[in-house]
Amino acid sequence: MDLNYRCEATCPETKARAGRFVTPHGEVPTPIFMPVGTLGTVKGVGPFELEALGARIILGNTYHLAIRPGIETVRALGGMHGMAAWRRGILTDSGGFQMLSLADLRKVSEEGVRFRNHLDGGLLNLTPEHSIEIQTAIGSDIMMCLDHLEPADAPRKVHEDALARTTRWALRCLAARTRDDQALFAIVQGGIDLELRQRSAEALADHPFDGFAVGGLSVGESQTAMYETLEFTTPFLPLDRPRYLMGVGTPEDLVEGVARGVDMFDCVMPTRNARKGGLFVDGGRRKVNLKNARFKMERGPLDPECTCFTCSHFSAGYLRHLLMANEFLAHRLLSIHNLHIYLDLMRGIRRAIIAGRFGEFRRDFIAGCQPR
Ligand SMILES: [Zn+2]
Numbered sequence: 001m002d003l004n005y006r007c008e009a010t011c012p013e014t015k016a017r018a019g020r021f022v023t024p025h026g027e028v029p030t031p032i033f034m035p036v037g038t039l040g041t042v043k044g045v046g047p048f049e050l051e052a053l054g055a056r057i058i059l060g061n062t063y064h065l066a067i068r069p070g071i072e073t074v075r076a077l078g079g080m081h082g083m084a085a086w087r088r089g090i091l092t093d094s095g096g097f098q099m100l101s102l103a104d105l106r107k108v109s110e111e112g113v114r115f116r117n118h119l120d121g122g123l124l125n126l127t128p129e130h131s132i133e134i135q136t137a138i139g140s141d142i143m144m145c146l147d148h149l150e151p152a153d154a155p156r157k158v159h160e161d162a163l164a165r166t167t168r169w170a171l172r173c174l175a176a177r178t179r180d181d182q183a184l185f186a187i188v189q190g191g192i193d194l195e196l197r198q199r200s201a202e203a204l205a206d207h208p209f210d211g212f213a214v215g216g217l218s219v220g221e222s223q224t225a226m227y228e229t230l231e232f233t234t235p236f237l238p239l240d241r242p243r244y245l246m247g248v249g250t251p252e253d254l255v256e257g258v259a260r261g262v263d264m265f266d267c268v269m270p271t272r273n274a275r276k277g278g279l280f281v282d283g284g285r286r287k288v289n290l291k292n293a294r295f296k297m298e299r300g301p302l303d304p305e306c307t308c309f310t311c312s313h314f315s316a317g318y319l320r321h322l323l324m325a326n327e328f329l330a331h332r333l334l335s336i337h338n339l340h341i342y343l344d345l346m347r348g349i350r351r352a353i354i355a356g357r358f359g360e361f362r363r364d365f366i367a368g369c370q371p372r
Contacts (some may be wrong), residue, residue, distance in 0.1 A: 251284025
C-alpha cells in the first residue's frame with residue numbers, strides 16, 4: 001500500500017526533511033519516533049497514555065508475537081490493533097533482528113531461518129512468506145521484509161552473502177503480500193562496507209516497496225562508522241518514500257540520523273532505561289540516574305524543563321522512592337517521561353526543519369549534550 005509520503009520541507013544545510021505519510025490508522029508526521037511494543041504492549045504504558053504522549057505509530061514484533069501468544073490467538077483477538085486497543089499506526093519488525101539477538105538458537109538457509117524459540121525450545125521456521133503471513137495476521141500498517149542480519153564485525157564475504165539473500169527474501173516478501181491495506185518496507189544491509197551498502201540499496205530501490213529501512217546498524221560498530229554508513233546510504237534511497245533507521249538510538253543519534261535523511265526511528269532505549277532509573281533530561285541532552293542519592297529528598301521535578309505528566313505531578317524524590325521499592329508505578333511514570341522526551345524531541349526537530357533552522361537546532365543540541 002502506497003503511504004503517499006509527501007515531503008514538506010528540507011533543510012538547506014543537511015539532508016534533514018519533514019514530511020508526512022498516511023496509514024489506514026491515521027497520518028504520521030515525520031521525522032517520527034516509534035515506541036517499541038515488542039509483545040503487543042509498550043511495557044507499562046497504556047494505549048490511552050501513548051495517545052496522550054502524541055505517539056502516532058508503535059512497533060510490534062513478529063517473532064515474539066508468533067511465539068507468544070501465537071499467531072492464531074493474535075488473529076482471534078482481532079490482530080494487534082484489536083487486542084491492544086490501539087487506534088493508531090503499527091509497524092511490525094519481521095523477526096530478522098532476533099536472528100542476531102538469539103544467534104545461538106538459529107540456523108539460516110536460503111529457505112529461511114529456523115529458530116529454537118527462547119521460551120520452550122520449540123522450532124519456528126521463519127521464511128519470508130511465513131513472516132508476511134504472521135505480519136498479516138497481526139494487521140500492522142507497515143510490515144518489514146525478513147532480512148538476514150549479521151554482526152558489524154563479520155567478514156565482508158558474510159555481509160555480501162547476507163545482503164544478496166536479504167534482496168532475494170525481500171522479493172519473496174513482496175510476492176507473498178495478500179492485503180492491499182498494509183505497506184511493506186525493504187531493509188538495506190551490508191554492514192559498514194560502503195560498497196556493499198550501495199549494492200544493497202540499489203538492488204532494493206528498483207522494486208515497488210513502500211519504504212526503505214537501513215538495518216544492521218547500532219549492532220556493535222562505532223558511532224562514527226554508523227553515521228558514516230548512514231550518510232553514505234540514504235542518497236541511494238528513493239526520495240518519494242519514507243526511510244527508517246532500525247533500532248537507533250540515543251537522542252543525539254536521532255538528531256544526527258535526521259541530519260542524514262532519516263524519517264523514522266525506533267528504539268527500546270527510552271523505556272528499557274526508564275525501568276532501570278536511567279532518565280533523559282534537558283530535552284534529551286543529558287541522562288541522569290534516578291537511583292543517585294542526590295534525588296532522595298528532591299521535592300522538585302525530575303526535569304524542571306519537562307512538561308510530561310510525571311514531571312508535572314511528582315517530585316523526583318517520590319519517583320526515586322517508587323523505583324527503589326520496585327513499584328510498578330515507577331516503571332510506568334518513568335517510561336512516560338522518557339517517551340515524552342523522545343517524542344517531544346522529534347516534534348522539535350520537525351518544527352525546526354519546517355522553520356528552516358534545523359542546522360542551528362542541531363548545533364545547539366549537540367553542543368548541549370553531555371560528553372560521552
Ligand atoms: Zn517529564
